[in-house]
Amino acid sequence: MLSTADTALSQPPGGALVAGTWRTSPRDLPVHDPENGRVIGHVTHCSGTDVDDAVRAAVKSVGDHWPLHARIEALGRVADLVAERAELFAQVIATEGVKTIGDARNEVARCVETFRLASRSGDVLTGEVLQTGASPRGDGRLGWFVREPIGVVGAISSFNDPLNLVAHKFAPAILADAPIVLKPSDQTPLTALHLAQALLDSGVPAGRISVLCGGAEVGAALVSHPDIAVVSFTGGTRTGEAITRIAGVKKLLMELGGNNATIVCADADVDVAIGKIVAGAFGVAGQNCLSVQRVLAEQEVFEQVQDGVVAGAAALRVGSKQDPATDVGPLINADAVRRVAQLVDDAVGRGATVLTGGREDGCFYPPTVLTNVPPDAPILREEIFGPVVLIESVTTIDEAVARANECQFALQAGIFTKSLETATRVSQSLNVGTVLINDTSDFRLDNMPFGGFGQSGIGREGVRYAALELTAPKSVLLPALGTTPTN
Numbered sequence: 001m002l003s004t005a006d007t008a009l010s011q012p013p014g015g016a017l018v019a020g021t022w023r024t025s026p027r028d029l030p031v032h033d034p035e036n037g038r039v040i041g042h043v044t045h046c047s048g049t050d051v052d053d054a055v056r057a058a059v060k061s062v063g064d065h066w067p068l069h070a071r072i073e074a075l076g077r078v079a080d081l082v083a084e085r086a087e088l089f090a091q092v093i094a095t096e097g098v099k100t101i102g103d104a105r106n107e108v109a110r111c112v113e114t115f116r117l118a119s120r121s122g123d124v125l126t127g128e129v130l131q132t133g134a135s136p137r138g139d140g141r142l143g144w145f146v147r148e149p150i151g152v153v154g155a156i157s158s159f160n161d162p163l164n165l166v167a168h169k170f171a172p173a174i175l176a177d178a179p180i181v182l183k184p185s186d187q188t189p190l191t192a193l194h195l196a197q198a199l200l201d202s203g204v205p206a207g208r209i210s211v212l213c214g215g216a217e218v219g220a221a222l223v224s225h226p227d228i229a230v231v232s233f234t235g236g237t238r239t240g241e242a243i244t245r246i247a248g249v250k251k252l253l254m255e256l257g258g259n260n261a262t263i264v265c266a267d268a269d270v271d272v273a274i275g276k277i278v279a280g281a282f283g284v285a286g287q288n289c290l291s292v293q294r295v296l297a298e299q300e301v302f303e304q305v306q307d308g309v310v311a312g313a314a315a316l317r318v319g320s321k322q323d324p325a326t327d328v329g330p331l332i333n334a335d336a337v338r339r340v341a342q343l344v345d346d347a348v349g350r351g352a353t354v355l356t357g358g359r360e361d362g363c364f365y366p367p368t369v370l371t372n373v374p375p376d377a378p379i380l381r382e383e384i385f386g387p388v389v390l391i392e393s394v395t396t397i398d399e400a401v402a403r404a405n406e407c408q409f410a411l412q413a414g415i416f417t418k419s420l421e422t423a424t425r426v427s428q429s430l431n432v433g434t435v436l437i438n439d440t441s442d443f444r445l446d447n448m449p450f451g452g453f454g455q456s457g458i459g460r461e462g463v464r465y466a467a468l469e470l471t472a473p474k475s476v477l478l479p480a481l482g483t484t485p486t487n
Contacts, residue, residue, distance in 0.1 A: 011041055011190075012190060012193035012194050012196070012197055013193075013197060014044070014193070015027040015028075015029070015042060015043040015044030015193075015213065016043060016044040016046050016050065016193075016210075016211060016212055016213050017193065017196045017200075017209065017210055017211040017212075018046070018050050018053055018054050018057075018210055018212065019053055019054050019056075019057030019058070019206070019207055019210055020057070020200065020205070020206020020207050020208070020209060020210070021206070023044045023046075023050075025044075026044060026045075027042035027043060027044055028042065028044065028045050029042060029043045029044065029045040029186065029189075029213055029214065030042055031043060031096050031187075031188075031189060031190055032096075032187075033095055033096065034097070034098060034187070034330050034331065034332050034333055034363055035320060035321055035329065035330045035363055036363075037363075040095050040096060040190075041096070041190050043189045043190070043193065043213040044213055045213065045214050045215075046212040046213055046214045046218050047218075048217075048218075048221045050212055050218075051181070051212060051218060051221040051222050051225060052221075052225065054181045054210035054212060055152060055154075055181055055222070055225045055227050055228060056227065057207045057210070058152040058179035058180070058181055058207065058208065058210065058227075059151075059152055059179070059227050060207060061179050061205060061207040061208045062149075062151070062152070062179060064205065064207075066177060066205060066208075068122050068125065068177075069122075070203070071122075071174055071175060071177060072119050072120075072122050072175075073119075073203070074174065074199075074202045074203045074204050075115050075116075075118045075119035075171060075174055075175065075202075076115070076116070076119040077201075077202035077203060078115045078171075078198055078199055078202040078204075079112050079113075079115035079116045079119065080202075081198040081201055081202055082108065082111050082112050082115065082195070082198055083112045085194070085198065086105070086108045086109075086112075087105075088194070089104075089108045089111070089163055089191065089194060089195075090104040090105040090107075090108050091104070092190050092191050092194060093107060093108070093162055093163055093188075093191055094321045094322060095321075095322075096162070096187070096188045096189075096190050096191065097159060097160070097162050097187075097188045097191070097332075098159070098160065098284060098285060098287055098321070098329055098330055098331065098332050099284055099321065099329065100321045100322075100323075100324075100326050100327070100329050101321060101322055101323075101324060102324060103283070103284055104321075107161060107163050107164050108163060110163075110164045110167075110446060111163045111164045111167045111195075113446055114164060114167040114168060114171050114446045114463060115167060115171050117171075117446055117447045117463045117464075118171035118172065118174065118175045118463045118467075121175060121447075121463055121464045121467065122175070124175075124464045124467055124468060125147045125175070125176070125467065125471065126147075127144055127145045127146040127147055127473065128144065128145060129143070129144045130143035130144055130145060130475065130477070132477070140479060140480055140483035140484065141477050141478065141479060141480060141483075142477070142478055142479075142480050143475060143476060143477040143478070144475070144476055145473040145474060145475040145476070146473070146474055146476075147176075147468075147471040147472065147473060147474070148177075148471060148472065148474045149176050149177050149178035149470060149471050150178065150229045150230050150251060150470060150471060150472050151178070151227075151228070151229025151230065152178065152179050152180070152181065152227055152228055152229055152230075153169070153173050153178050153179070153180040153181070153228070153229070153230045153231075153232055153470060154180075154181055154183075154222045154223050154225065154228040154230070154231050154232070155169040155170075155173075155180055155181070155182045155183070155231075155232040155233070156182075156183045156184075156219050156222070156223070156231075156232070156233045156234065156235060156239075157169055157182065157183075157184050157185060157192070157234050157235075158185055158234045158235045159185035159187045159188045159287075159332050160284060160287045160288055160289075160332075160385075161288075162184065162185065162188035162191040162192065163191045163192075163195060164446075165234055166182065166184060166191070166192045166195055167195065168234075168446070168461050168462075168463070168466065169182055169232055169234075170182070170195070170199060170209070171463055172461075172463050172466035172467040172469075172470055173470060174199075174204060174208075175463065175467045176467045176470040176471045178230070178470045178471070179207070179208040179209070180208070180209055180210075181209075181210040181212065181222060181228075182209075182210065182211050182212070183211075183212050183213070183214065183218050183219050183222055184211060184213065186213065186214060186215050187332055187333070189211075189213045192211050193211055193213075196209060196211045216239075219239075219243075220242075220246060223243050223246060223247045223250075224246045224247060224248065226248070228247075228250060229250060229251065230250060230251045230252075230253065230469075230470055231243060231247050231250050231251070231252050231253065231254075232253045232254075232466075232470075233252070233253070233254045233255070233256075234254075234255045235255075235256070235257075236256065236257060236383075237256045237257065237383075237455050240254045240256045240457075251469070252458050252459070253457075253458060253459035253460075253461075253466070253469050254457045254458045254459065255289065255450070255451060255452075255456070255457045255461055256409075256455060256456055256457045257289045257383040257385070257409060257411065257456060257457075258289050258290060258291075258293075258383060258409045258410075258411030258412060258441065258452060258456055259293050259294065259380075259381065259382065259383050259384075259407045259408075259409040260290060260291065260292055260293050260294070260409075260411060260412050260413055260414075260432075260440075260441035260442075261293070261294040261295070261296055261400075261403070261404035261407070261413050261414075261441070262277060262280070262292050262294070262295050262296070262413065262414040262415070262416070262440045262441060263296045263297075263394075263397070263400045263401070263404065263413070263414070263415040263416070263417075263426065264277075264295065264296070264297040264298065264301055264305050264415075264416045265298055265301075265397060265415065265416060265417035265418075265419070265422060266298040266299075266300040266301055267417055267418045267419055267422075268301065268416035268417055268418065268438075269416065269418070269438075270301050270304050270305060270308065270416075271308070272416070272438070273305065273416040274304075274305060274308035274309055274312060275312070276414075276416075276439060276440045276442075277292055277295055277305075277309050277312075277389065277440055278309055278312035278313060278316070278367075279440075279442070280292035280414075280440035280441065280442030280443075281293070281309075281313075281367070281387065281388075281389035281440075281442075282313060282316055282327070282328055282367045282387045282389075283442065284329075285328050285329055285330065285331055285364075285365065285386065285387045286384060286385060286386045286387040286388060286389075287331065287332065287336075287385050287386065288385075288442065289383070289411060290411065290412055290441050290442045290443065290444060291384075291385075291441070291442060292389055292414070292440045292441055292442055293383070293384055293388070293389060293390065294380070294389070294390050294392070294403075294404070294407075295309065295389060295390065295391040295392070296392055296394050296399075296400040296403055296404060297391065297392070297393060297394065298393075298394055298395070298396075298397070298400070299393050299394070299395055302391075302393040305391065306355070306369075306371065306391050309369055309389065309391060310355045310356050310369050313356050313357065313367035313368070313369050313389075314356045314357075314367070316328050316367050318361075318364050318366055318367070328364075328366075328367060328387055329364075330362075330363040330364050331363060331364070331365055331386060333363075334363065336385070336386065337360050337362075337363060337364075337365055337386075338360075339385075339386075340360075340365050340384060340385070340386030340387075340388060341360045341365065343378060343379040343382065343384060343386075343388070344358055344368060344370065344379065344388060346377060346378060346379065347370060347373050347374075347377040347378075347379045348370075350373075350374045350376065350377050351372060351373075351374050352370045352371070352372050352373040352374065352377060352379075352390075353370065353371050353372045354368065354369070354370060355369040355370065355371060355391075356368065356369050357369065357387070357388075358370075365386055365387055365388075366387065367387045368387060368388040368389070369388075369389055369390075369391060370388065370389070370390045370391070371390070371391050371392065372392075373390050373392065380406075380407070381407055381408065383409060397422060397426060401426055401429045401430060404430060404432075405429075405430065405431045407454075408454050408455040409452065409454060409455050409456045410431050410432045410433065410452045410453040410454040410455075410456050411432060411433055411434075411441070411451075411452035411456040411457070412432055412433060412434040412435070412436065412441035412444075412452065413430045413432045413434075413435055413436070413441055414435070414436040414437075414438075414439050414440040414441050414442075415427070415430075415435065415436075415437060415438075416438050416439075417437075417438070423437045423438075431453055431454070432452055432453065432456075433449075433450070433451050433452035433453060433456065433460075434448070434450070434452075445462075446462065446463060447462055447463055447464060448462050448465075449461075449462050449465040450462045450465075
């Protein structure tokens, strides 16, 4: 918890940033600590007019020249400032969000790395010479293409990574020279506003960035605005589906979550697998799109894996985020606790067995391990977004792959094996965006193409790849000197 002296520091300069101008009043939207419900700050509940003002300013800024070298320099300065303000960011994250103070400090380091990577990725915007001579109609012509921003980005981010997810919206947009209007989660807006201040302090032109606070109505006004060219959304599938219905003709980039499987083969190093499964299933109380949700273990090692994960889950310490000894903190709100409890209770009602956990406690839900989950249980198909993992036995690797592929979410998966042949074959067979060998799904690099198939989303994040998504080729054709091209 922030001390009285630090509480003032936790308040950003305004309750919203509209077209680069801080909105200092009204601050009429309270921000709560999910651990105890305490009001820790207030932000401005933005209106449709605020959305329109921010988008119009962003459109106007498109014509302002901001060269690549200046954008790269600004991105590097942002990384420096976030590093300088690391403890402030960590305290704000751990107060308004769900992360323990240790996890919050790790997220700040990730954010610094994200902006550093962006500052080194200018080469991704390189164009190409067109092979005009490949067609007889191209004789006598020269051509090339360059990459230019598609237009203004409307971005919406989630609560579970309130700093680095926002960084993954801002950094590629700055690199791509695309103005951006962001709506952070209404549960964790303070972190995003502090990052906006770091952007302004680093020389990002004011009119190119806005941070608008509020609920679903602000998000709807943003994504449906006719001058928004690209919608970049991180969140749940239901909201993603709603966006597709109201956005209109826009490019959509969506990261919608996962129901991630980890396969443990009979030849695996089981102790390593158990440790990584416990960390990947229960870190941040499972509120992570990469969280391990399903474990499929071959019969030969199933009992060892199950017993090890149960013991590891039971040993985790559930408690205050600000206690460095805490392993598992709270869920984001009471609705999230109820949702997780309902999924678990429904599975138990259908015949599943609770091996540990399974009882809600206020804002907390204990690390929970289920087995014997019947195939008709919704918990097998939905993203839990809570500290629950399902462990099942399989007779063959092919069965494990088939069951891993049954889910509509196809974000990431892991496999533990000592066989290169098995690892290669399974990685080719799993229908997911990333396969991790001798690791779980719960890992990503901020410079890798990140995203999945099916209901897990559209397009790819990762600084370089998101910058490509936010730009498009513009081709130029001209007659070669001394020639008269034919049509």
